[in-house]
Amino acid sequence: MSTESTSKTFCPIPWNSLQMINNGDFRVCCNADHSNRIGTRLTDEAGNIYNASKDDWEDTRNAPLMKEVRKAMINGEWHEECTRCRNEEKSGFGSFRQHNLNDWGKWFGDFNYDKACAVTKSDGTIDVKKQNVDFLDIRYGNFCNLKCRMCGPQDSHMWYSDYEKLHGPTQFLETDWYSNNKNYIDNFSKYGLNAKKINFIGGEPTLIKEHIDSLNYIISKNKAHTVRLAYNTNLTSISDELLDLWSNFKEVRIAASIDGIDEVFNYQRYPANFGKVNKIIKLLDTHPTVNFRLWFDFTVTILNVFHFPEFMKWKLENNFVEWNRIKSPNPTVSYHMCHTPHHYSIKILTADLKEKLVTHYKEYIKWVENSHYDKHVKDDYVNKCNTIITYMYSEDKSEYIDAFVKITKQLDKIRNQDIVKVIPQYKDLFK
Secondary structure, three states: OOOOOOOOOOOHHHEEEEEEEOEEEEEEEOOOOOOOOOEEEOOOOOOOOOOOOOHHHHHHHHHHHHHHHHHHHHOOOOOOHHHHHHHHHHHOOOHHHHHHHHHHHHHHOOOHHHHHHEEEEOOOOOOOOOOOOOEEEEEEEOOOOOOOOOOOOOOOOHHHHHHHEEEEEEEEOOOOOOOOOOOHHHHHHOOOOOOOEEEEOOHHHHHHHHHHHHHHHHHHOOOHHOOEEEEOOOOOOOOHHHHHHHHOOEEEEEEHHHHHHHHHHHHOOOOOHHHHHHHHHHHHHHHOOOEEEEEEEEEEEOOOOOOOOHHHHHHHHHHOOOHHHOOOOOOOEEEEEEEOHHHHHHOOOHHHHHHHHHHHHHHHHHHHHHHHHHHHHHHHHHHHHHHHHHHHHHHHHHHHHHHHHHHHHHHHHHHOOOHHOOOHHHHHOOO
């Protein structure tokens, strides 16, 4: 084991969290991306997959793969499960690994490389009695009210009919592993009350009854004031009941899946309506009783990459109180790249479209540089634009452009939409 006091690949996630996919199977991390888009499932020594509906959640913490990843991190090596973070950092992005280093350092201040080494054996095994589960990442199936373009039936049951029209019968079924499940109730009772942070994701988590029941349980045990809640949500289903429940918790973090305004948003996040969602944005921005930490979580795809600088401009000009605060280190928006499906990655753009994008971004960079905003705001804006350009040029995947055109034409016909009306830069591509 390395004797260095730091590691350039270290991340707290394999030590202090439990992470699952939306069918209840466990994995290393929500950003893991080795064998497929969701990472490798955790198994026991015999190869049996751990699932939150039937296993003791703590048993997963020393699964063979978890030990392997921890050993690599302590030795300063990149494990193949961590490929996505490695590639993002290489392109200049702030990765999920770096986010968690900041989260469990700056915000919680109680976990670092040295503490990880102190509870870890040479083979990557951790002493679970000395290291608590501080972070739960709970995925409530694929029940959702939207069918976003870069999504699919594995994450939204609303996608079923469109998917079958495009590809034929789907093997994906509605996954509700948590519904009326005693094992979920028992394990959440065990780990939810002592967690410092709980991340709720779906589908759309705000629509899930068991999510509401879990919040009520924490409140009933007088633990809500110690817990930070975190959500990835499309903001279409924020009820008065949920706002009342949130008022009891230490903090509520919302990464809002907002990656465009007006028709760009409506096109990518079909059948959501930006006008209605914008009202929710304004409601949360000025809510008097919930301790919110809010940010726009922009998924950069080929469908909105031309729109990205315009979205940042919209955000700045709206002068929000809470969302990506101007005085914060991240004053415009948070963003991440769409890696899969491959035909929505910005790496598939043709050479002429990449050049057109660079010219387009330079116009907005000129706008922000001549604006009245503080230097750190301008720098953040320019850096995000340049980082996307760097990522776009980091790999040529233009072989997927035909697949993008084909599936877009088919889906436009099914949904009665027209990409050229939303993204005029693709006029020649679709003529």
